[in-house]
Amino acid sequence: MDMPNLNTTHQFDVIIVGSGGAGLSLALSLPQHFNIAVLAKSTLTEASTFYAQGGVAAVLDETDSIEQHIDDTMIAGAHLCEMDAVKQTVEGGKPSVNFLLKQGVQFTLDEQEQLHLTREGGHSQRRIIHAADATGRAISTTLVQRAQEQQNITIFENYIAIDLITSQKLGLNESNRALGLYALDEKTQKVHSFLAPFTALACGGAMKAYLYTSNPDIATGDGMAMAYRAGCRVANMEFNQFHPTCLYHPQARSFLITEAMRGEGAYLRLPDGERFMLRFDERAELAPRDIVARAIDYEIKRLGIRHVWLDITHKPAEFVKEHFPTLYARLLELGIDITTDMIPVVPAAHYTCGGVMVDEHSQTDIAGLYAIGETSYTGLHGANRMASNSLLECFVYGMAAAKHIEAHYTADYSSPEVPAWDDSQVTNPDEDVVILQNWDELRATMWNYVGIVRTTKRLERALHRIEMLKREITEYYQDYQVSKNLIELRNLVLVSEMIVRCAMQRKESRGLHFTLDYPELAPELRKTVLIPPNFQVETPLVNE
Known part of the structure; x- marks a missing residue:
């Protein structure tokens, strides 16, 4: 369903900011009698999920185990991961895959018509389900289609959330709770009020903070900033993942070259052809991302070069085209034939491991406010996110939030009086x-x-x-x-x-x-917590 009217105050049961895997898995997991608003900052598919090339990590093979996936995650996270969150996420692997299959996502199958499993850095087993080399696109387009089909989901495209509306902000004499938010309609330049007993921030990470990033332009940390201003704690914001291999091309916008290439045997080389990763880690190209990114950064600075090379030319051409069709076609347009040419790559800011602190239900420090996906800090990633755990986290915590919202919903909720956005004291900017x-x-x-x-x-x-x-x-x-x-x-x-x-x-x-x-x-192992000046101590403490 698309946006219905020109009224600037909207009442819903649930407001979801973000139309990626986290936001839409919540929307589609809620009962159909819930009246839901989904705010997309740009077009519906312009979310980090759409650009995810890897896949979804899940224990599906009998040679794999929940314990192994937990161990791999803890090791990749430098043992700073919180065990409860890791366990909840890993155990949610199979239900998440079933949810995606039920929505109609077409994953790649093997010769036996079973889900094909690939392997990525940090994983000790093949456990990544994928849709060729464009998993995010397959998930994103399918979930968007499902959301558009639902009569109870209203979609607001090109709406940018400005700030949360809370009882504390309105000066109401009660413990702090989220009442909704203000958002700018980019088409009309009018500010709308969205009111609901439940608000979920699922608006991705903040890696546009860096000059070079693999992220879409929307990744400006909106959810983290809004939640912090409203009184939520954030944690572990120092842990920003740099994807080791983004395309280096002066004439093209940087995009990431999937980890799965190294999983399938690609080498990293210096200009003289040396395979240098063996000098840094015995796992070589399959070491966790932080080690690979730091090694590339070190060599670039040591040699004064602009990039290193990713080389899969030693694999049969048909194998490369079959496993990486999207990448093969996209790079061919730029004059790079990956079956015969090496790919110039550099690290780029890729993923925010920290975020808004939440509990196992995705609930923040403020009642009625949830944070899901890259916006949140669940404790899963610790000091480093393992490849393909992040999409999994979106679905596990999206579904957890849906259960919690359903359990706490009351039909007789009435919103307090909320003033309309007041811009009477401001002027048009004279220059941008x-x-x-x-x-x-x-x-x-x-x-x-x-x-x-x-x-x-x-x-x-x-x-x-x-x-x-x-x-x-x-x-x-x-x-x-x-x-x-x-x-x-x-x-x-x-x-x-x-x-x-x-x-x-x-x-x-x-x-x-x-x-x-x-x-x-x-x-000692500890998380870094930032407490906002308006934090209310009597709110239920989460993630402690």
Whole structure:
């Protein structure tokens, strides 16, 4: 169902911000008598899920086990993963696959007409189900189609959430609860109020904070920033995954080259042809992503080169075309035949392992507010996300949120009076160059100072610049009418500050956080938690 009317106040049972795997698995798991709004910041498929090439990790083979998947996840996460979350996610593998098959997702089958399983970095077994080399596209288009068919789901495309509406914000004399949110309709430039007893943030990660990223343009940390401003704690924001292999091509937008290529035997090489990964880890190209990304970064800096090479030319051409049809066609358009040519690759910011703290039901510190997928911190990923665990997390926690919402729904809920968005005190911006300048400066600062290898000095420099930018952006936000670019920049500068503050608190090198000043592991295992100034202690503590 598409957006029905021009009214700017909308009442629903559940509001979901985000139309990727996390948001739509929640929407499709809720009973059909629920009145649901799905807000998509861009088009419905413009979500990180759509671009995921790998697959969904699940224990399906008799040679595999839940225990092995748990162990692999804990090792990849440098033992910072929270066991309850890992167990819940891994045990949710089979139900998640069944949910996706029921929705009609067409996964690749083997000769026996069983789900074909591939292997990726960090996994000790073949356990990744996939749709050729474009799994995300298959999942995304199928779930979008199902959501559009449902009469109880109303879709609002090109709506950008601005801020949450909470009882605390309205000054109501009760414990803090989410009442809905304000969102900008990009087409009309009007701000709408969306009201509901349940709101879910499923709006992806924040890797647009970095100059080079594999993420779509929407990944500006909106959910994390909105939740923190509303009074939710965030955790482990220092752990940002850099995908080791993104295409390096001056004329083309960077996109990731799937991990499955290395899983199927591709080598990483230097310009002289040396296979260098063996110098860094005995697992070579199949080492976890943080090790591979750091090795590539080290060699690029050591040799003063722009990229390294990914080489699968030693495999039969038919094998390559069959396993990687999308990639083969896409690179051929750029003049690279992967059956005979090596691929130029660099690391790029790929995934936010930290996020809004949630419990096993995806519930945040604020009653009625949920966070799912990359927006959330469940405890699953620890210090490094293992390949293809993130799509799985979206479905496991999307379904968990649906159960919790259904159990706590009351038909007699009535929303308190919520004032309409007031922009009477602001003017039209005289020039957008300020936003553009701050956007570029912020992303360059993050890339140069808060990247794959960090130092205390670099982090201090980054924080100094980010605080300055934040002041400018806050003033601009207070004086001028909101626009998509301004909303995103306001969120991104806050999330960048969170990343730096978390990184400064971690006095060790673990997983994705590597600092030259503290190269060793600290003896104690702890998560880094940021507490917002308006955090209410009496809210039920989650994830402790």
